[in-house]
Amino acid sequence: MNNNSNKMFFLFILFFSTLISISSNSWFGCWIGLEINLLSFIPLISNSKNLLSVETSLKYFLTQSLASINFLFMILIKFSLLKNFNMNNIISIMMNSSLLMKMGSAPFHFWFPNIVEGLSWMNNFMLMTWQKISPMILLSYYFNKNFLIFMIIMNLIIGSLGGLNQTSLRKLLAFSSINNLGWMIFSIMISENLWLFYFLIYSMMIFMMISLFFLMNMYFMNQLFINNMNFFIKLNLLINFLSLGGLPPFMGFMPKWIIINFLLINKFYFLTFIFMMTSLIIIYYYIRIIYSSFMFNYFKMKWVNLLMKNNMSLINLSSFISISSMILSTFIFM
Amino acid sequence: MSLLKTNVITSVKYLRSFSVLCRKSNQDHHLKKCPILFNTQRWLFWERHRKGGYDTTIKTSNWEHLKNGLVELKHELKLFAKELKELYDMDPLLIARPGEIDLLWCFNSPTVLEKFVTTCDSDHGEGYSSCNLEMSPAGRALFHGYLDTRVPKDGRIKKAGYCAMRSKMQRKSFKRASTFDWHLYNTLVLKVRGDGRAYLLNISTEGYYDITWNDIYHYILYTRGGPYWQVAKIPFSKFVLGSKGRLQDKQTRMRFDKVTHFGISCGDKIVGKFNLEIEYVGLEFDPTHDEEFAYEMYKTDKYIVAV
Numbered sequence: 124m125n126n127n128s129n130k131m132f133f134l135f136i137l138f139f140s141t142l143i144s145i146s147s148n149s150w151f152g153c154w155i156g157l158e159i160n161l162l163s164f165i166p167l168i169s170n171s172k173n174l175l176s177v178e179t180s181l182k183y184f185l186t187q188s189l190a191s192i193n194f195l196f197m198i199l200i201k202f203s204l205l206k207n208f209n210m211n212n213i214i215s216i217m218m219n220s221s222l223l224m225k226m227g228s229a230p231f232h233f234w235f236p237n238i239v240e241g242l243s244w245m246n247n248f249m250l251m252t253w254q255k256i257s258p259m260i261l262l263s264y265y266f267n268k269n270f271l272i273f274m275i276i277m278n279l280i281i282g283s284l285g286g287l288n289q290t291s292l293r294k295l296l297a298f299s300s301i302n303n304l305g306w307m308i309f310s311i312m313i314s315e316n317l318w319l320f321y322f323l324i325y326s327m328m329i330f331m332m333i334s335l336f337f338l339m340n341m342y343f344m345n346q347l348f349i350n351n352m353n354f355f356i357k358l359n360l361l362i363n364f365l366s367l368g369g370l371p372p373f374m375g376f377m378p379k380w381i382i383i384n385f386l387l388i389n390k391f392y393f394l395t396f397i398f399m400m401t402s403l404i405i406i407y408y409y410i411r412i413i414y415s416s417f418m419f420n421y422f423k424m425k426w427v428n429l430l431m432k433n434n435m436s437l438i439n440l441s442s443f444i445s446i447s448s449m450i451l452s453t454f455i456f457m
Numbered sequence: 458m459s460l461l462k463t464n465v466i467t468s469v470k471y472l473r474s475f476s477v478l479c480r481k482s483n484q485d486h487h488l489k490k491c492p493i494l495f496n497t498q499r500w501l502f503w504e505r506h507r508k509g510g511y512d513t514t515i516k517t518s519n520w521e522h523l524k525n526g527l528v529e530l531k532h533e534l535k536l537f538a539k540e541l542k543e544l545y546d547m548d549p550l551l552i553a554r555p556g557e558i559d560l561l562w563c564f565n566s567p568t569v570l571e572k573f574v575t576t577c578d579s580d581h582g583e584g585y586s587s588c589n590l591e592m593s594p595a596g597r598a599l600f601h602g603y604l605d606t607r608v609p610k611d612g613r614i615k616k617a618g619y620c621a622m623r624s625k626m627q628r629k630s631f632k633r634a635s636t637f638d639w640h641l642y643n644t645l646v647l648k649v650r651g652d653g654r655a656y657l658l659n660i661s662t663e664g665y666y667d668i669t670w671n672d673i674y675h676y677i678l679y680t681r682g683g684p685y686w687q688v689a690k691i692p693f694s695k696f697v698l699g700s701k702g703r704l705q706d707k708q709t710r711m712r713f714d715k716v717t718h719f720g721i722s723c724g725d726k727i728v729g730k731f732n733l734e735i736e737y738v739g740l741e742f743d744p745t746h747d748e749e750f751a752y753e754m755y756k757t758d759k760y761i762v763a764v
Contacts, residue, residue: 173709174664174712182665287544290551349744415551419552
């Protein structure tokens with residue numbers, strides 16, 4: 124089904140379902156939004172020409188529907204048993220667990236790299252960005268602080284250590300996404316505006332990375348070393364990866380800086396330590412990849428030209444934004 | 458109901474869903490006994506058993522299971538330690554250098570032969586062929602036997618005559634199934650010395666769901682009969698997808714990181730001996746090969762299903 128009008132239809136329902144979920148008065152409305160989200164995402168990712176995407180979409184359906192069932196059950200228990208608004212109890216742990224499973228957060232993350240491996244780049248982009256919105260916001264409505272802090276630590280550690288031994292670019296970005304989920308969960312505990320800021324910048328960075336890989340049709344790391352990329356593509360890769368890792372002066376540092384600020388204000392010193400150490404592990408891995416791609420170029424086959432699907436101006440613009448956004452963002456204080 | 462039951466006790470049923478009710482045969486101890494009748498036609502795509510209904514378990518007592526388990530525990534712990542060390546090293550193979558052949562199996566010692574399993578149609582009473590995988594006098598693996606296309610006269614099957622060797626499933630520690638990861642490569646390299654017969658190379662990519670359990674990518678390897686070795690470099694684009702032996706109309710790309718088995722089989726309907734000597738099976742990355750699929754696919758009308 125390579126029909127663009129079908130895709131438009133399901134994309135429209137996908138966007139609409141998130142809005143239903145986050146703007147409903149009742150928990151049932153939230154659950155309905157999540158279900159419609161699942162319903163409309165499955166036709167976008169299942170592509171009958173590829174056996175792997177069929178398997179992937181079925182696995183996605185199974186895990187997400189399990190989480191939805193869990194969520195619905197916990198909502199019903201909450202309605203029938205709890206008469207108070209106290210957030211830090213066992214029911215909130217269960218509800219948060221089901222939402223974390225929807226997002227692919229640790230310790231319910233085992234499906235996430237597997238499924239990301241089976242999807243194309245654009246579908247991955249939807250999975251990593253848009254599909255996180257409604258579970259995040261629902262999480263903010265009824266969260267259990269201590270449980271979420273423990274989950275954040277698990278997310279950070281698993282996201283950083285899991286990505287170390289990967290050769291597939293998709294799985295690498297999946298583990299990076301799990302790590303960034305840790306940052307996002309903390310930001311949503313502070314304030315929704317902060318989460319929105321982090322989320323928008325993260326989405327932009329992921330979009331730049333994914334569009335670069337999509338244009339070059341790269342799915343594995345050996346393709347970075349084999350293709351005869353010109354210098355500017357490699358430079359763009361460097362900038363984007365380092366931005367994703369949160370290195371100043373690139374754009375990705377800004378949201379992390381603000382979150383660390385809030386962490387220290389609220390005296391979460393140990394958590395700050397874990398945030399920073401895991402970021403370092405992730406940056407180590409990114410640097411390993413990009414430095415290798417700069418230096419490994421033993422392949423100078425003259426008749427193989429890197430075919431770019433579109434022109435480079437979008438990529439150049441995105442690099443410019445990544446570098447200069449730190450400076451440009453200071454203009455908001457004018 | 459009791460009439461049905463007495464019928465069941467006197468005759469033997471087979472679990473494979475396209476069997477027919479038949480009289481007791483001499484080689485029935487391998488097959489499962491089940492009191493349910495099956496029709497000759499298959500109504501579903503659903504596969505009940507991964508191995509197709511054949512009972513291949515070896516019966517051991519509980520005490521022996523315990524003893525074997527303790528020995529295997531030590532072995533599994535060693536494997537686990539090895540995996541942890543690999544994780545700690547964080548040095549996965551990132552590139553396959555062109556012109557280098559990374560060997561999967563090099564058949565220069567008998568221990569490598571334990572990684573393969575041979576099957577033929579006489580194993581479950583479906584034919585009279587025989588095969589064996591052992592070391593040849595030249596010090597390499599020899600897959601040899603006798604192919605017989607005679608059909609056993611009990612009406613269960615219509616065609617007979619196949620012999621196959623297949624690699625055992627890759628395992629991680631603690632009996633977890635794992636797959637080969639061949640995403641760095643695009644060519645399969647075999648050094649064989651055949652007898653002029655055509656052998657079928659099978660790459661099996663069993664997935665997670667039962668629909669893909671029988672998906673095997675085939676390639677017919679024509680061997681020369683002479684005393685000289687031949688090196689066959691077969692790109693993965695030349696393999697064709699088949700399920701349970703039937704080539705599919707809708708061909709899809711091989712999932713290189715989900716390859717479960719590699720096998721060679723002989724089933725060319727020629728009655729007689731076959732000998733295939735194998736020196737190594739390896740993989741190579743050929744950067745000049747940019748073919749996606751070697752065979753022409755036709756665009757069909759929309760009312761033709763499954764393409």
